[in-house]
Amino acid sequence: MAACLSEDLTCSICLTLYTDPSRRESGNISVHEPRPEESGGEGQRGDSAEAPVSTRQKEAEVLCPEHDEKLKLFCITDQRLVCVICRDSQKHQSHQFKPVSEAAEQVKSELQNLVRNICEDTQGLEKLTKYQEQEIRQTKTRSTHLQGLISAKFKEMYQFLQNKEKQLKEKVQSDEKEALEQQNNSLDQIRAAKAENQELEESVTAALDVSNTELFLKTWSEQKTPKQQLHSNLNEKTSRW
Incomplete structure (x- = not known):
């Protein structure tokens, strides 16, 4: 079961664990947005590999598709990543939010408890x-x-x-x-x-x-x-x- 969870939390493109999960506009949940070098051609991947570390980190940041802002919040009500502008919008009025780091820790803790429970059940x-x-x-x-x-x-x-x-x-x-x-x-x-x-x-x-x-x-x-x-x-x- 732990192996299955690890596969679900791994990007199928870069084969690394998701860091800033988000939900696409289509409604399907995605916990990872492809990096620019992943979505581009071979030449782009080669250019990004040679770019400075700070540039690569900036390009790896996941931005809000609506407001082009960094997704720093997690909407507990909708279970999706949002930016500060989304938080103040009518669509998320009266919703509950948490910082991304806190939400991630909570999800990890829940998943760890789930794994423990599954292991106990398996035993x-x-x-x-x-x-x-x-x-x-x-x-x-x-x-x-x-x-x-x-x-x-x-x-x-x-x-x-x-x-x-x-x-x-x-x-x-x-x-x-x-x-x-x-x-x-x-x-x-x-x-x-x-x-x-x-x-x-x-x-x-x-x-x-x-x-x-x-x-x-x-x-x-x-x-x-x-x-x-x-x-x-x-x-x-x-x-x-």
Whole structure:
């Protein structure tokens, strides 16, 4: 910022700091009027360089464009350089004025305060920048840590679920094996009972085929096993089903 102010206060022609600032008639503020040797040709610049020091200083004086008088005052109201005749004119009636040197010192002081304030603001902004950069780094660090923690927790949960899945499957397989053993045993018993029933049915059917009454009774009375088996099967079925 100080560099920018220095550029604004430097004449683009002679590359020196402005000394007696003034405002042009066009309304544009100019803090420096070109010297005669700056506005003239090369020959004029050469002549002025050879002129005595007092002559060059006199030529460098900025004069009022309206009254051809030296601009010794600064109009605070209009913020422009004026001469003593301008001060007494109707255009500057009731305006406030200061000597050029005092006005320049005041402007310099204001500019110095401005530079200090800007430097303080810049330092404050630099601190805020560092703080914000630190916050960004911490946010990224926390995010990375949380992502790692989440991954670890999910990995742990996945391992737990895998173990739980294995245990449940083993339990189901064990229950299945036990149930199948019982069901197969029951099936074997049912098949054996069915075979016995078929055998008994065949014996009873054979006995019924005997047409002779005496022979039928004799045959059936002599066959103890079929009768006992029939009663045994009936009792067993009654208790089981």
